[in-house]
Amino acid sequence: MEDQMEKSIIERLRSAGCVFAEEEAQLLISEARTLDDLSTMVNLRITGTPLEYVLGWAEFCGIRIAVDPGVFVPRRRTEFLVHKAVALSTPGATVVDLCCGTGAVGVAIAKALGWIQLYAIDIDLTAVRCARRNVTSLGGLVYEGDLYEPLPAKLRGKVDILVANAPYVPTEAIKLLPQDARLHEPKVALDGGDDGLHIQRRVAKEASLWLAAGGHLLVETSKMQAPQTFEIFAQYGLIPQVTHFDELDSTIVIGTQPTPLA
Structure with a gap:
């Protein structure tokens, strides 16, 4: 039966x-x-x-x-972002997860390292509520707001790892996405503006204000957009590098905050 x-x-x-x-x-x-x-x-x-x-x-x-209805569903490819962030981190690191959605990236980093000071942010209230279910049990804090805006001022210049799975789909390409994403996930979690890089630019522009010396900003992007993301990071004073993982078809751009010369 x-x-x-x-x-x-x-x-x-x-x-x-x-x-x-x-x-x-x-x-x-x-x-x-x-x-x-x-x-x-x-x-x-x-x-x-x-x-x-x-x-x-x-x-x-x-x-x-x-995962609550109406929240961006974490993708397998984003596991590579976690892997690279963990490789650059140590237990006790201060980690900020921008555009956090469910909070999956920050949670996975915390689980891998054992303990971190975790701050997660999303502009969408539905995502914030969902992230709190995942993040607060690990001692992390979740804020509703636009990128860095709700972060405590005490974190300026103190963040070791900034991760941002920010939306990077060009507005006109959203109609080409699979139905699951196009019809059910929030547009704010998908739409990266005309060229798909609008949110990444905003993230990179302020990253240096928050990163500690030698700290890192990591963003997921597409293989095609990576050269532009690389240039954006360099434009805003970060030392950029691009890394790709074929198995997950995942591309990550890492920007490192320069360490001042003694």
Whole structure:
């Protein structure tokens, strides 16, 4: 009976265009508390609701991250951003996660290092509420506001790691995104302006005010946009480098705050 039910769900998901129908069916069955719950969850999924919204969570860097409807869903490719940030950090580091969404990046960095001073910020109240569910249990603080605006002034010149998975999709390219993102995720988390670099420019412009000497700004971008992001970082006084990870098709630009000469 259970096998028949699972096969039926798989067929329905596959007919709706779910590429990983078998894996999704197993997740839905394992998360549903009752048959009525399962029916509701399957119906939501086959009508286009992102799987993470249906489940209420996403797996990111091996961690279960709470995801609320209307919040940007953390992507596998962004795990590379975490990996690079961790490699540049030490336990106890002061880390700021701009455009934090669910707070997944900051949480994953904190889990990897054991303990950090974590500050997460998003302009969207729905994201802030979701991030608080993920971040505060680790002792981190979450603020609602526009980029650096809500950060405590005491952090100026004291931040070791700035991470920003800022939106970098050009406005006109949003219509080309997969339906899950285009119809369900907030535009503010996707829209990077005319060339996709508007938010990155704003992040880089003020980064030097907040970074400690030798501190790092890390942003995710596209392979095509990386040369421009590199130039933006250099323009605002950071020492830039580009790194790419083929397996996740992930491109990160790192800007280092120069250390003053003695």
